[in-house]
Amino acid sequence: MRDKKDFGCNIVLIGFMGAGKSTIAGTLSEMYGLEVVEMDQLISERENMSIPMIFETRGEEYFRNLETELLIELQDRKNVVISCGGGVPMRERNVAEMKKNGRVALLSASPEVILERVKDSHDRPVIEGRKNVEYIRSLMEKRREKYMAAADFIVNTDKKSAEEICRELVEKLEECNKIIK
Ligand SMILES: Nc1ncnc2c1ncn2[C@@H]1O[C@H](COP(=O)(O)OP(=O)(O)O)[C@@H](O)[C@H]1O
Ligand SMILES: O=C(O)C1=C[C@@H](OP(=O)(O)O)[C@@H](O)[C@H](O)C1
Numbered sequence: 001m002r003d004k005k006d007f008g009c010n011i012v013l014i015g016f017m018g019a020g021k022s023t024i025a026g027t028l029s030e031m032y033g034l035e036v037v038e039m040d041q042l043i044s045e046r047e048n049m050s051i052p053m054i055f056e057t058r059g060e061e062y063f064r065n066l067e068t069e070l071l072i073e074l075q076d077r078k079n080v081v082i083s084c085g086g087g088v089p090m091r092e093r094n095v096a097e098m099k100k101n102g103r104v105a106l107l108s109a110s111p112e113v114i115l116e117r118v119k120d121s122h123d124r125p126v127i128e129g130r131k132n133v134e135y136i137r138s139l140m141e142k143r144r145e146k147y148m149a150a151a152d153f154i155v156n157t158d159k160k161s162a163e164e165i166c167r168e169l170v171e172k173l174e175e176c177n178k179i180i181k
């Protein structure tokens with residue numbers, strides 16, 4: 001691991017389920033010595049329940065409110081990689097919160113690649129029982145506008161290693177910081 005790098009902001013990872021947010025957060029942490037907040041994991045630990053169990057027993061709205069509360073809580077932090085759940089940018093309030101202190105990286109991937117990455121897991125209630133390219137493509141289309149509106153920059157992840165994605169992401173982040181400063 002390198003010395004801790006100071007980006008002067010949080011790095012917020014958004015994108016569709018399976019785009020690689022959790023994976024890339026881990027690799028960014030290893031490569032640049034950054035702390036990671038994995039939103040799903042933290043919510044799950046605090047509720048002492050898996051994400052599918054929270055959806056089943058408390059309902060989606062309850063989960064979405066936890067996401068918003070957590071994002072608000074994270075605004076006091078700096079140099080943290082925030083790995084969002086795929087639905088986080090759907091709420092305007094969430095986007096406003098993540099932009100206060102963070103640069104927002106949208107990880108993208110084709111529906112075919114997404115399917116390959118998510119087909120064997122059962123921890124995503126939004127697509128459980130509907131894991132096919134058509135459904136993934138249509139949900140992606142529905143979410144596209146909000147993802148794009150939230151993003152400061154985009155990194156496509158198809159056919160790239162985690163290290164390649166991280167290097168590209170940091171290049172784009174530094175470019176973005178230059179422009180904003
Ligand atoms: N760049 C990549 N190339 C190949 N597989 C990947 C890549 N990024 C993520 N994966 C795999 O895809 C699956 C979903 O990744 P994950 O990081 O959980 O996505 P997300 O958090 O966006 O839902 C995991 O099995 C992970 O190992
Ligand atoms: O897109 C979504 O609505 C969701 C994505 C999931 O996270 P990942 O994007 O990490 O799979 C998780 O937050 C929950 O199952 C809902």
Ligand SMILES: [Mg+2]
Pocket residue numbers: 021022023040083084085
């Ligand atoms: Mg994830």
